[in-house]
Amino acid sequence: MKSIYYSICLLFISFITFAQETNVDETLANAKREVEKGNYDKALTLMDPLRAKYPQDEDIQTYTGRIYSWKKDYKTAIKVLSPLTDRVNPNIEALQAIINVYFWSENFEKCNLYCDTYLAINPKSVEIIQIKATCLEKLNRDQEALELIEKASFADNSTQAFKGIRTLIGRKAKNAVSVSYLNISTSDPGQSPFHYGYAEYSHKFSKSAIVGRANIGNVSNETQMLFETDFYQTFSNKSYLYANAGLSTGETIFPVAKAGLEYYFKPYKKFEYSLGARFMHFDSDDITLLTGQLAYNPGIYSFAYRPYYDTSNELFSHVLSIQRTNEEKERIIRLELQYGNVPYLYLYNNFTQPLKAYRIGVQYQHRFGDSFFVRPIFLYEDEEYIPGQYRNRFNVQLIVTKRF
Incomplete structure (x- = not known):
């Protein structure tokens, strides 16, 4: 009789235990469904009784x-997770969770420290190494980030996960040098090609940048030089100012003097816009161009x-x-796609006439390694060279840049 009684009691206890476990699993499943819907407060309401009933259950706490x-x-997330991470034997899942907390809250110093704790336990975690490298980049400890990436890439036999971080570090380079060659040829009828080239050096400061450029042009066996400077100044509201000034050694291929100013307003959602002007002084004429830009950036496009x-000649061009x-x-x-009188690259000369030109061009930029760029450019024009008469005009350019 006693054996039957004990058997019934054990069966009853087992049933209660099974019901409780089922209740825990069901509650967690319901909480996860609410999380997927974005109902975080409702999910926390479901979790609170479990935390109170099973305070030692680290999976529930995590x-x-x-x-x-x-x-x-x-702040609350750190309060919940810290007891599981700030101890001799930290919970690995809680460590990963608190790393995300500090990363998302942009506390990169703390995030980096917890990454070190995690990697002491699991040194091959590509995800945590990537987060640590990103933290180092945000803290401007770029050399440490690159060394970590090199070590991890060698061990993982892949650099794919770290390409974005390398790009961010590469963009911080303060200096760059570029050289370019441009050939402008015509056919039906043809004439001797025009040759243009330049070499430039640019340097970035914390909130500004300056570019020095030496241009050379050869047209009809005549060679002239143009020396110019670009200056960029950024502002705290994400707007910036562009200024340009230049002087040449001649009067025909390039303007005697030139200047430009354009203000790029603070972006509005996915839209960017600017207003500006360009001024060119020739020996026999002055040209003023009013310009601006409206851009829409929905993503990768x-x-x-x-x-x-052109205020002097009352000419409109569109790009x-x-x-x-x-x-x-x-x-x-x-x-x-271009229409109007402004020539390729806006190399204005003093032979401006109210003639039409239709253009289509394509350019491509490719990066080799971390800091070497090649940009080929091709633009075709159907150019009205005398009223009612058109010819082909081909613009071929190559720009090579090295940043450091």
């Missing part, structure tokens, strides 16, 4: 900390429109561009 982090209540108005950018690889492909 998941609760994650919910607070997804809710962006980082950018659509832009830029008009030019429409579509550009696709791969930020990680710093790769660009750009299509341009």
